[in-house]
Amino acid sequence: MKTYNIGVIPGDGIGPEVMHEALKVLKAVSARDGFAAELVEYPYSGEYYLKTKELVPERVIDEWRSLDAVLLGAIGHPEVEPGLVERSVILGLRFGLDLYVNLRPIKLYAERLCPLKDKGPQDIDFAVVRENTEGLYSQIGGHLRKGTPEEVATVTGVYTWKGCTRAIRYAFELALRRAEARGKGGRRPRVTLVDKANAIRPQEIWTRAFAAVAAEFPQVETDHAYVDAACMWMIKNPEWFDVIVTANLFGDILTDLGAMLQGGMGIAASGNLHPGRTSMFEPIHGSAPKHAGKGVACPLGAILAVSMMLDYLGEASAARQIETATAELLAAGDIPSVDTRSGLSTSLVGNMLVSRLSQAG
Numbered sequence: 002m003k004t005y006n007i008g009v010i011p012g013d014g015i016g017p018e019v020m021h022e023a024l025k026v027l028k029a030v031s032a033r034d035g036f037a038a039e040l041v042e043y044p045y046s047g048e049y050y051l052k053t054k055e056l057v058p059e060r061v062i063d064e065w066r067s068l069d070a071v072l073l074g075a076i077g078h079p080e081v082e083p084g085l086v087e088r089s090v091i092l093g094l095r096f097g098l099d100l101y102v103n104l105r106p107i108k109l110y111a112e113r114l115c116p117l118k119d120k121g122p123q124d125i126d127f128a129v130v131r132e133n134t135e136g137l138y139s140q141i142g143g144h145l146r147k148g149t150p151e152e153v154a155t156v157t158g159v160y161t162w163k164g165c166t167r168a169i170r171y172a173f174e175l176a177l178r179r180a181e182a183r184g185k186g187g188r189r190p191r192v193t194l195v196d197k198a199n200a201i202r203p204q205e206i207w208t209r210a211f212a213a214v215a216a217e218f219p220q221v222e223t224d225h226a227y228v229d230a231a232c233m234w235m236i237k238n239p240e241w242f243d244v245i246v247t248a249n250l251f252g253d254i255l256t257d258l259g260a261m262l263q264g265g266m267g268i269a270a271s272g273n274l275h276p277g278r279t280s281m282f283e284p285i286h287g288s289a290p291k292h293a294g295k296g297v298a299c300p301l302g303a304i305l306a307v308s309m310m311l312d313y314l315g316e317a318s319a320a321r322q323i324e325t326a327t328a329e330l331l332a333a334g335d336i337p338s339v340d341t342r343s344g345l346s347t348s349l350v351g352n353m354l355v356s357r358l359s360q361a362g
């Protein structure tokens with residue numbers, strides 16, 4: 002039997018709760034589809050750091066490289082210095098495994114989930130390709146005269162030709178795959194570059210990298226928006242977008258906005274990818290400490306992260322079954338919302354998915 006070695010980092014807050022449901026779903030589909038997932042659990046989290054003072058050691062990053070994939074719940078603890086454990090675990094994975102694409106699908110499964118007036122599933126179905134290893138996340142910078150009135154803080158935005166072109170190329174390839182999935186008669190593939198190259202002039206490297214890669218894909222329409230305008234278009238005409246490609250921080254910001262178009266943070270999933278290598282999959286919602294321990298978190302983001310992982314691993318049918326089951330439960334109203342007010346417990350939503358998957362053909 003095909004067996005995948007999966008690293009599992011449940012993390013903090015609602016992370017372990019949603020991970021538990023995601024793993025139930027993974028188990029259910031693997032049993033049906035005849036593959037196995039061998040899970041290796043890792044304790045790294047804010048909670049673990051408070052107990053042990055341990056962050057992710059280099060040898061563990063090496064170990065992760067030898068797995069087939071990593072699943073992450075959420076990292077972030079209110080009693081730990083902001084960002085310390087997030088940088089160690091999340092950026093440790095993204096930078097350590099060179100996961101240069103953060104793929105964030107923005108898809109609405111039921112009209113009532115969307116806060117926009119008169120927009121339905123036919124209008125909101127695009128993907129953000131967020132460059133994931135450079136930009137303002139470079140960690141190059143620091144403080145001078147810290148804590149004094151003369152303090153200086155700097156950070157360097159890093160945009161390399163290699164970093165831009167590989168993310169952009171992924172976006173064009175994705176646009177072609179999405180168009181193929183839509184089939185004949187579907188809209189043409191389109192990639193929109195989002196940047197701020199007017200005010201931040203060195204971002205003009207993105208403009209040239211985009212033009213260079215676009216020339217390899219004459220079948221794909223190209224488009225451009227400054228990031229402020231992109232926020233406006235995402236609300237006004239979300240149907241315009243097919244694939245967006247953008248720098249790290251802009252992608253971070255746009256995808257929280259995108260999550261709301263889908264109905265809430267509870268359903269947004271992502272894949273941190275280096276095609277051909279070990280990649281990492283996570284819901285984008287974070288640890289949400291105020292909801293932790295109550296069993297009210299929506300596990301659909303984590304469950305759809307499992308779907309993205311299976312698709313990446315080549316288990317396309319299992320991936321599709323999870324997405325279809327999720328879409329059906331949402332469309333029918335069995336899962337009324339993707340926030341903490343659905344009236345359904347975290348584990349009940351997981352169980353509904355498992356039972357729907359056991360009924361599906």
Ligand code: IPM
Nearest residue numbers: 076087088091092253285287
């Ligand atoms: C995300 C998160 C992270 C990011 C944080 C937790 C470092 O917001 O995955 O979107 O900024 O990338």
Ligand code: MG
Nearest residue numbers: 253254257285
């Ligand atoms: Mg974010």
